[in-house]
Every structure is written in structure tokens, then in C-alpha cells.
Amino acid sequence: MNLIKKLLTLFFIVFSFSSTAMEDPWGILDLSAKASHELNYEGVFHSQTSSESNSTHVIHANIANEEYSLLKMLDGAPSEVFSDGKMVYVKSQNRLTIKKRKNQFLFPSILPSDISNLKENYHLFFGEKKRIADRMAQLIVLTSKDDFRFNYHIWIDDKNFLPLKLIVTNNKNQTIEQSTFTTIAFNKVFKKDIFQKNIDLSNLYENENRNKFVENYVSNKFWNLKKLPAGFKEVDLISRRVGGLNILDYQLIFSDGLAYVSLFIRPITRGTEPKEGVVTIGSTNVSARYHDGYQIMSVGMVPAETVDTFSGAIEF
Amino acid sequence: MNEKISSLFDSEISNKEVDTLLSKKNKLAHARSAMSDYQLISDVLKKKEILPKNNLTDKIMSAIDKEPTQLGSVAKVNSQNTATVSFDFWPVLASAAVLVIIASTAFNIEVNSNASSQYQILAKEDIPQEIISAHHAATANNMNHFVQVGDSAK
Numbered sequence: 009m010n011l012i013k014k015l016l017t018l019f020f021i022v023f024s025f026s027s028t029a030m031e032d033p034w035g036i037l038d039l040s041a042k043a044s045h046e047l048n049y050e051g052v053f054h055s056q057t058s059s060e061s062n063s064t065h066v067i068h069a070n071i072a073n074e075e076y077s078l079l080k081m082l083d084g085a086p087s088e089v090f091s092d093g094k095m096v097y098v099k100s101q102n103r104l105t106i107k108k109r110k111n112q113f114l115f116p117s118i119l120p121s122d123i124s125n126l127k128e129n130y131h132l133f134f135g136e137k138k139r140i141a142d143r144m145a146q147l148i149v150l151t152s153k154d155d156f157r158f159n160y161h162i163w164i165d166d167k168n169f170l171p172l173k174l175i176v177t178n179n180k181n182q183t184i185e186q187s188t189f190t191t192i193a194f195n196k197v198f199k200k201d202i203f204q205k206n207i208d209l210s211n212l213y214e215n216e217n218r219n220k221f222v223e224n225y226v227s228n229k230f231w232n233l234k235k236l237p238a239g240f241k242e243v244d245l246i247s248r249r250v251g252g253l254n255i256l257d258y259q260l261i262f263s264d265g266l267a268y269v270s271l272f273i274r275p276i277t278r279g280t281e282p283k284e285g286v287v288t289i290g291s292t293n294v295s296a297r298y299h300d301g302y303q304i305m306s307v308g309m310v311p312a313e314t315v316d317t318f319s320g321a322i323e324f
Numbered sequence: 325m326n327e328k329i330s331s332l333f334d335s336e337i338s339n340k341e342v343d344t345l346l347s348k349k350n351k352l353a354h355a356r357s358a359m360s361d362y363q364l365i366s367d368v369l370k371k372k373e374i375l376p377k378n379n380l381t382d383k384i385m386s387a388i389d390k391e392p393t394q395l396g397s398v399a400k401v402n403s404q405n406t407a408t409v410s411f412d413f414w415p416v417l418a419s420a421a422v423l424v425i426i427a428s429t430a431f432n433i434e435v436n437s438n439a440s441s442q443y444q445i446l447a448k449e450d451i452p453q454e455i456i457s458a459h460h461a462a463t464a465n466n467m468n469h470f471v472q473v474g475d476s477a478k
Contacts, residue, residue, distance in 0.1 A: 270455075272455055282444070284443045287451065307459040
């Protein structure tokens with residue numbers, strides 16, 4: 009009887025997965041995006057960029073429709089990241105900094121909730137299944153339809169659709185960066201207080217960090233944007249006071265759902281020479297242009313051509 | 325101390341206090357400087373003739389250099405005119421310089437709106453760390469980048 013039950017369950021999972029894939033291959037990304045927000049899991053993942061590699065312990069839980077995650081760096085200086093779904097708190101060497109994010113997209117929550125923009129800019133392919141962190145995973149490859157973005161290889165858990173591994177490659181198929189689970193366990197029950205026990209938010213937030221967190225409403229957009237790379241939409245706009253001066257600089261954030269580019273508009277301060285050009289730092293490209301008293305800089309893990317197009321798109 | 329020096333030029337202190345003040349003035353460098361400044365202000369207010377000190381032109385030129393400039397404009401400092409301005413205008417210029425100093429201190433604006441279209445080729449070291457940090461803080465999905473943001477915020 010037990011065996012029949014197991015066989016039926018297995019059949020149901022396989023059937024639901026293949027039917028999803030057959031009806032709309034993109035549907036698996038929808039399921040994957042939901043899984044990364046709804047599932048309870050605990051594990052260790054390894055992240056590697058061109059310059060660094062680190063292991064991170066992660067606990068993620070959805071408690072009463074509120075999402076909590078706690079990430080602890082296992083290598084190097086002790087650091088923790090706590091997120092309650094709205095704010096992200098970074099605790100590093102007993103210092104707490106607070107970041108507000110409109111979306112939480114730390115690995116494995118890498119997929120947008122709305123995948124329609126991905127369909128316009130990427131081709132989707134199903135690759136081979138392979139075992140990752142002792143679980144079977146289906147490879148999904150998203151290749152760019154143009155030269156403005158990199159390619160994303162995502163291994164999705166065969167049973168619950170959580171992304172278990174991510175590799176980003178450039179157009180020469182070279183790895184830019186990757187993250188992969190080495191161990192993971194699901195269906196654990198977590199209480200809210202385990203996420204907050206190491207971080208005393210009330211005191212630090214009130215006394216130290218409230219003034220540091222600046223997100224000004226920008227009422228006067230004095231710039232226009234022309235000919236942006238296809239598929240990138242503005243998702244955020246942040247303004248900051250330039251250190252010690254009574255002037256603001258602006259950070260416009262654009263995304264196609266997977267790739268992100270920040271476009272900075274900064275007044276050139278006295279004694280600073282304008283810069284122009286494109287530079288690669290690790291997996292990130294930076295483009296600089298000078299325009300009418302402002303230093304324009306674009307930053308992103310995208311091809312150099314993309315950041316340069318963003319920098320050239322500004323006009324006053 | 326400054327208040328007492330100011331009172332001295334306004335004839336508001338007693339003879340004994342004048343002696344004490346002058347004695348301290350000789351000992352303290354900042355008191356000597358303050359005395360000189362208050363003397364100048366007093367003379368300007370009383371419309372006395374003022375012989376410009378050697379460094380007054382420099383001070384005014386320096387103040388004009390620090391003047392806030394409008395973004396995007398091409399403002400030029402005409403140092404020749406400033407240096408040869410009529411003697412009668414010194415009190416006005418001195419007042420203007422004081423205002424400029426106050427304004428530049430209050431607003432602390434140092435924008436290089438005169439940056440020419442000449443530019444340098446971007447090098448790695450030219451890229452401000454806060455730009456990379458701000459980008460990763462808002463967008464990174466890799467934990468390595470994100471924790472570095474926390475570190476750089478120190």
C-alpha cells in the first residue's frame with residue numbers, strides 16, 4: 009500500500025512537471041519564482057565571482073505570508089544578512105547597515121515575479137537534468153536574444169522548483185559568476201525569533217542608521233533618456249546627498265528581469281576632471297561619459313556595450 | 325574674547341578692560357587676528373578711509389573662487405577687473421566678500437560647472453567605490469557582492 013502511494017505521488021509530480029513544461033515552457037520559471045518565496049528551507053550555498061568565492065549558510069521561511077531569510081557568511085570576516093522581505097539588514101563586524109530593496113533577489117530568489125519581460129529578451133531551452141546538493145535538478149538556459157545581456161543557466165529543483173544553481177555566462181560562454189547549493193533541506197519549521205535573535209534592530213535602527221538611509225523623492229527629473237538597450241525598464245530611482253555638499257546625485261536602476269544596470273548622474277565637483285571610457289572590474293562593467301557639467305556612469309553585470317549605451321542615453 | 329574685542333571698537337568697555345585686552349592681544353595670535361578683523365569691520369561701518377592691506381586682494385580673490393556657481397553655466401572669474409577696481413568700492417567689495425564667505429560656508433557648494441569638454445580616459449582607480457557599492461546594494465543577487473556593500477558602508 010505504501011509503495012502504491014509513493015508511486016502515485018511520484019507519478020503526480022512527474023506528470024505535473026512535464027505538463028507544465030509542455031503547455032508553456034516559461035511556466036516553470038513562474039513556479040520557480042514562487043517557490044523561492046514560499047518554501048521553507050535551510051542549506052549552504054557556494055558563490056563564486058571572478059575575484060572571490062564564499063560559502064553561505066541560509067535559512068528561509070515563509071511565516072504567515074511574511075518572508076524571512078537569514079544568510080551567514082561561512083568564510084572570511086563574519087557577516088550576516090537578515091531580510092524581512094521589505095528591508096535587508098547587513099551585519100558585518102558588529103556593525104549594522106540597512107538597505108531597502110524593492111525586490112529581494114539574493115540567490116536563490118533570482119527570478120522576477122513577472123516573467124513576461126524575460127520572454128521578450130531571452131530564448132528558453134531545457135537542458136539536461138543533474139544532481140545538485142543531492143537532489144535532481146532540471147537545467148533551464150536563458151540565452152540573450154541580443155548583445156545587451158548575458159546568459160543565465162538555472163538548475164531548478166525537480167520536485168519543488170527552487171533554483172539550486174545559477175551560472176551566468178558571457179557571449180563567449182565564459183562563466184562570469186555562479187552560485188550553487190552544496191546542501192539543502194526542506195520543510196523545516198522555523199519561528200520568527202530565530203531570524204532576529206542576533207540583530208537588535210530597535211536600538212541600532214533608531215540611533216545610528218535612520219539618518220544614513222536616504223531615499224529622496226525626486227520631483228525634478230531634469231534629464232531625458234534616449235535609445236536605451238531593448239528590454240530594460242526603469243525599476244527604481246534613488247537620490248543621495250554628495251558627501252558634505254549640498255547637492256544630490258541620482259541612481260537610476262534598470263532591469264530586464266535578470267540583468268541590472270545602475271545609471272549614475274553626478275555633478276562634477278571642483279578639482280575633479282571628467283572621465284570617459286569603459287572599464288571592467290571583475291564581472292562588472294563600468295562606462296563613464298561627461299555631459300554638461302555632470303559625470304555620467306553606468307554600472308552593471310552586462311556587456312560593455314550595454315553600459316556604454318546607457319551612459320550615452322542621457323540628455324539634458 | 326572676540327566679544328570683548330568687538331566691544332573695544334564699539335567703545336563699550338572700561339579703560340581697565342582695555343588694558344587687559346591689549347595685554348592678552350599681544351600674547352595670543354588668534355586675538356591679534358581677531359583684532360585686525362574687527363578693526364576693518366569697524367572702519368567699514370564708520371565709512372573711514374581704508375588702506376588696502378597686501379593680502380586683502382588675495383582674500384577677495386579667494387572668496388570669489390569659493391563662490392557657488394550655477395550648474396551648467398559657464399561663469400568666469402574676471403580677476404583683472406577685481407584687482408584694479410576703484411578705491412571707493414573697497415568697503416562694498418569687503419562686504420560682498422564677507423557675504424560670499426558666509427554663503428559658501430552655509431551652502432558648502434563646490435561644483436565644477438566650468439569643467440571643460442576635455443576629459444581623461446577612465447581608469448579603474450577613477451571609479452568611486454561608493455558607486456560600485458550603491459549598485460550592488462540595490463541589485464546584487466550574489467551574497468559576495470552584497471556583504472561587501474555592508475563592509476564598504478563602514
